Amino acid sequence: MIYGFYAVGVFLASAFLTGLVSIKSDKYVPHIPIAASLVAVLLTAITLPRVFFWGAVRMQMEEWVAPIGISIVADTLSVTLALITTIIAFLVLLFSYRYISRNSAKYYSLLSLMFAGVLGILYTGDIFNMFVFFEVLSVSSYGLVAFYRNRVSLEAGIKYLIMGSVATSMLLLGVAMLYGVAGTVNMADLALKLPSIGGIVPAVALALIMAGIALKAGIFPFHAWIADAYEGAPSPVSAALSGIGIKAGVYAMLRVVFIVFNAPAVVLDILLVFGVASMLIGALLALGQDNLKRMLAYSSVSQIGYIFMAIGLGTALGTAAGLLHIVNHMIIKSLLFLSAGTVLWKAKSTNMKEIANTVRTTPLMTYSFLFGVLALAGIPLFNGFVSKWLIYVASFEKMPLLTVIALVTSAITLAYGLKAFYAVFLSNEKAGTKVVMPLSMKIPLVVLIVLVIVLGVVPQIGIWLAEMMSGSLDLSLYTGVVLG
Amino acid sequence: MIEYLIAMLAVLLGIYAVAFKDNLIKKVMGLSIMSNGIHLFLISIGYRTGGTIPILKDMDIASFAQLAVDPLPQAFVLTSIVINLSITAVALSIIILVYRQFGTLDASKIRELRG
Amino acid sequence: MIYDANMLQQMILLFALFFAVSLAIYMAVRKEVTGKKAGRIYVGGEDLRPDDVNISPLDFYASIERTLRVKRVVSLHNGDLSRYLMWMIIGMAVFMIILVWGMV
Numbered sequence: 001m002i003y004g005f006y007a008v009g010v011f012l013a014s015a016f017l018t019g020l021v022s023i024k025s026d027k028y029v030p031h032i033p034i035a036a037s038l039v040a041v042l043l044t045a046i047t048l049p050r051v052f053f054w055g056a057v058r059m060q061m062e063e064w065v066a067p068i069g070i071s072i073v074a075d076t077l078s079v080t081l082a083l084i085t086t087i088i089a090f091l092v093l094l095f096s097y098r099y100i101s102r103n104s105a106k107y108y109s110l111l112s113l114m115f116a117g118v119l120g121i122l123y124t125g126d127i128f129n130m131f132v133f134f135e136v137l138s139v140s141s142y143g144l145v146a147f148y149r150n151r152v153s154l155e156a157g158i159k160y161l162i163m164g165s166v167a168t169s170m171l172l173l174g175v176a177m178l179y180g181v182a183g184t185v186n187m188a189d190l191a192l193k194l195p196s197i198g199g200i201v202p203a204v205a206l207a208l209i210m211a212g213i214a215l216k217a218g219i220f221p222f223h224a225w226i227a228d229a230y231e232g233a234p235s236p237v238s239a240a241l242s243g244i245g246i247k248a249g250v251y252a253m254l255r256v257v258f259i260v261f262n263a264p265a266v267v268l269d270i271l272l273v274f275g276v277a278s279m280l281i282g283a284l285l286a287l288g289q290d291n292l293k294r295m296l297a298y299s300s301v302s303q304i305g306y307i308f309m310a311i312g313l314g315t316a317l318g319t320a321a322g323l324l325h326i327v328n329h330m331i332i333k334s335l336l337f338l339s340a341g342t343v344l345w346k347a348k349s350t351n352m353k354e355i356a357n358t359v360r361t362t363p364l365m366t367y368s369f370l371f372g373v374l375a376l377a378g379i380p381l382f383n384g385f386v387s388k389w390l391i392y393v394a395s396f397e398k399m400p401l402l403t404v405i406a407l408v409t410s411a412i413t414l415a416y417g418l419k420a421f422y423a424v425f426l427s428n429e430k431a432g433t434k435v436v437m438p439l440s441m442k443i444p445l446v447v448l449i450v451l452v453i454v455l456g457v458v459p460q461i462g463i464w465l466a467e468m469m470s471g472s473l474d475l476s477l478y479t480g481v482v483l484g
Numbered sequence: 485m486i487e488y489l490i491a492m493l494a495v496l497l498g499i500y501a502v503a504f505k506d507n508l509i510k511k512v513m514g515l516s517i518m519s520n521g522i523h524l525f526l527i528s529i530g531y532r533t534g535g536t537i538p539i540l541k542d543m544d545i546a547s548f549a550q551l552a553v554d555p556l557p558q559a560f561v562l563t564s565i566v567i568n569l570s571i572t573a574v575a576l577s578i579i580i581l582v583y584r585q586f587g588t589l590d591a592s593k594i595r596e597l598r599g
Numbered sequence: 600m601i602y603d604a605n606m607l608q609q610m611i612l613l614f615a616l617f618f619a620v621s622l623a624i625y626m627a628v629r630k631e632v633t634g635k636k637a638g639r640i641y642v643g644g645e646d647l648r649p650d651d652v653n654i655s656p657l658d659f660y661a662s663i664e665r666t667l668r669v670k671r672v673v674s675l676h677n678g679d680l681s682r683y684l685m686w687m688i689i690g691m692a693v694f695m696i697i698l699v700w701g702m703v
Binding site: 159162163166167170198199200202203204206207208210211214215220221222224225228264265266267269270380381385386389456457458459460463464 | 604605607608610611614615618678680683684686687689690691694695697698699700701702703
Binding site: 132142143146151152154155156157158162165166169172173179180227228231 | 557
């Protein structure tokens with residue numbers, strides 16, 4: 001009885017109810033998803049102690065015996081990411097309470113669907129089910145990116161849609177090939193059957209699946225949609241997409257590579273190489289941006305590169321470092337996008353200079369963005385330092401050149417972060433209209449700041465989490481849980 | 485065997501249409517063709533020569549299990565058809581709005597987001 | 600423990616200590632530098648006005664191109680959907696080639 005999985009149902013119900021209630025009046029529309037996300041946090045919080053202290057749990061849908069039927073698996077990696085997801089979902093929905101003024105029913109429905117999709121990906125043990133939830137996530141995000149129907153959002157939306165659909169079709173083709181040779185779509189069962197099926201088909205299938213997931217995860221060369229989509233989407237949606245949506249892609253990639261295919265060395269090397277490329281390219285592209293949201297988008301590409309580089313190292317420390325960086329980056333990027341959102345709420349454009357000239361920033365806005373930037377660059381006292389330090393150490397053991405590249409990229413990260421911080425928050429302090437932030441926008445910022453600082457000053461929490469999570473990627477443990 | 489070839493051909497044609505045609509509507513049509521190819525591929529995986537439909541009727545279980553085609557890929561295809569339907573719906577509605585804003589459907593002219 | 604968390608904690612506390620000390624020094628010395636001077640930025644021997652700080656992306660990309668001798672950095676992100684899809688397909692082909700070569 002995995003209560004955390006019912007969070008998916010809660011979000012689906014909230015999407016439906018929001019639409020239904022909006023027929024009568026628009027007044028209570030935001031309250032439904034916010035309440036739903038609180039319920040989801042609760043459900044996940046109940047599941048977490050059971051999974052962490054008792055071991056991973058498996059539940060079968062409709063009482064079909066594994067490997068027939070859909071398995072729902074909650075292990076430490078799933079539950080940790082699900083907890084952060086539901087917390088960020090609550091904060092994003094709360095932030096949107098005052099941010100979105102028109103068409104709010106459609107917005108909240110789509111956003112609830114998106115969260116349902118992400119949670120479904122996290123809990124499922126069946127690769128076709130993962131594809132279905134992937135599509136749920138993708139289609140609702142296509143709608144959310146194109147939400148403001150202006151030129152920027154529409155262009156971003158249609159481009160994201162076309163690229164995303166091609167990618168998920170490739171994913172489906174890969175899953176179809178796997179079914180064709182193995183006769184099952186259960187991930188644990190595939191892991192047991194695939195080694196005895198050699199030949200070219202599993203390799204081609206893996207390539208297709210990786211290409212499909214890589215687009216969602218945002219690795220080079222599949223990163224072209226990210227800048228446009230994050231620029232066009234409303235700021236809370238960008239926070240949700242970058243904090244949660246991308247991580248769903250990373251999680252899916254981890255499950256496919258580590259569980260289904262048992263992490264062959266070639267694949268880890270691919271992840272390493274493409275990770276390093278994304279790291280550098282993302283950072284360089286972010287440095288040259290004039291536009292606040294595009295800069296944050298390319299910064300996400302760069303940090304995902306860190307994660308894949310760490311995981312591609314293949315060592316225990318590397319994997320743990322990468323997993324911890326996933327958790328840390330979810331919090332940091334959401335903080336950055338939400339604090340950018342407070343500034344963009346009343347600004348007329350996303351160009352940094354123009355924001356500085358039209359909005360006078362309050363101390364909370366300034367500090368939240370500053371802490372986000374410092375955490376992103378890996379400054380001690382913030383949570384980014386813990387995971388980045390582990391990444392430096394792990395890469396040094398394998399190849400010191402990687403550590404150098406990682407450090408250089410961190411320096412570039414600090415550079416573009418501070419440049420944006422200075423340009424938007426510090427220059428022109430007297431110009432512009434004063435923005436009064438409502439409480440619904442202050443609470444998410446404060447919560448995220450607290451998380452960033454606590455995880456940074458007490459690194460034991462992060463390291464303990466990282467160790468617990470990396471235990472989930474062990475194939476024999478996973479098959480034991482699922483197949484009994 | 486020939487079903488697989490035609491399915492792959494459809495997928496390749498779909499990718500060609502999406503990547504190389506400039507008109508947005510043609511790109512969406514390419515998505516549709518590509519997904520049809522994948523669906524054909526999926527159903528062909530489950531096919532058994534001389535098999536019957538996977539609905540149990542007037543037969544005992546053992547011979548049914550030997551004769552019936554695999555229903556699981558058919559379930560996959562049904563799911564995927566619905567998903568592609570919703571993608572096409574969202575795509576076409578965005579394209580309508582794009583046409584209203586930009587006045588053109590040529591993807592190479594809708595290039596305001598750079599860098 | 601795959602990694603010593605306590606050492607990390609000590610590093611962080613050490614950093615916090617140094618930061619607090621330097622902050623205290625800054626606060627104490629700041630009173631001698633009063634009023635208008637605290638707001639101006641002094642970089643490279645001359646005052647810097649905020650308008651000069653933002654680097655225009657085109658100049659920046661041009662400087663990267665000159666340093667790394669990589670052509671066409673900007674033209675790769677020009678917004679053309681077909682080109683982005685070409686990258687995706689090429690990336691997919693690269694995955695396929697490497698994986699088939701490596702796993703078979």
